[in-house]
Amino acid sequence: MFAWIPNALTMSRCVFAVLVLYGQLNASVAADALSGAGGDEALRQATLEQLWHQFALLAFISGALTDFLDGWAARQFKAESRFGVWLDPVADKLLVGLALLGVSLTLQSWLIYLPAALIIARDVFMTWLRTRPEAAGVAAPSSLAKLKTGIEMAAIAGLMLPFALAPASVTAMEQSAPLALAGAGALVLLLWVAAALSLVTAAQYVRVIRAV
Structure with a gap:
């Protein structure tokens, strides 16, 4: 009855992505x-900006949690399905x-633009590739691909966090020194690592398909 x-958790991740x-x-x-x-209008807009950043961060964290919970629920209730296996990576890609x-x-x-473009382009390509007949017999995403997704989500959440805490001060720091935030350099580097892993895992998947 809980199958x-x-x-449902996987589909909710798509909603959280939007x-x-x-x-x-x-x-x-x-x-x-x-x-x-x-004056008062500036204060109101600053408050709105922070609230929307907080909303976005909470939605992202909620979506990321469903990535763990749907797999756990599938094993717990023995409810793995072909639809779920197909939708799970699609939902991950949409959220990221x-x-x-x-x-x-x-x-x-x-x-940010460059690694983001690489990751998004790779994910669009992989989504298209998974629909091809020759990919029908290929196994589920590898451990490296799951690690890549985890790194992406950690980097994104870390980059979103300062704006949720104090967007006005973040904006002021950006104007004097772009991305000069505590730990921002490490988070950007983490995003670049995720972009590199995206290319590596895509190449691995293509090789597996060619070998089938």
Whole structure:
């Protein structure tokens, strides 16, 4: 009777992905309004910006948690399905991709644009590749691919966190020294590592398909 739970959790991750981008877009709108405001209006827009960043971060964390919970629920209730096996990596890619778009919109730096573009392009290619007939007999994602997803999510959450805590001070620091935040360099490096792993795991998957 609980067999529906794993797939429901996976589908909820797709919803959380959309909510992440929605929150980031609204935070950007509030930040733009803040630049030309003063007095009480500036305070209101700053509060809105922080609330939207917090909304986006909570949506992302909630989506990331479902990545663990759906697999656990599938094993617990012995409810693994072909649909779930197909949807799980798609939901991961959607969550990461939309979150990266939001982070890129917020930080506006080529240090983010480039690895984000590599990761998103790889994920679009992999999603298309999995629909090909020759990929039908290929095994589930490798441990390295799962590690890559975990690194992506950790880097994204870390880059989102300062804006959820104090977006106004973060913006001020960015204007004087882009990405000059405590630990930001390590998080950006982590994102680049995830981008490199994305290319490696894509190459591994292509080799497996050719060998089938």
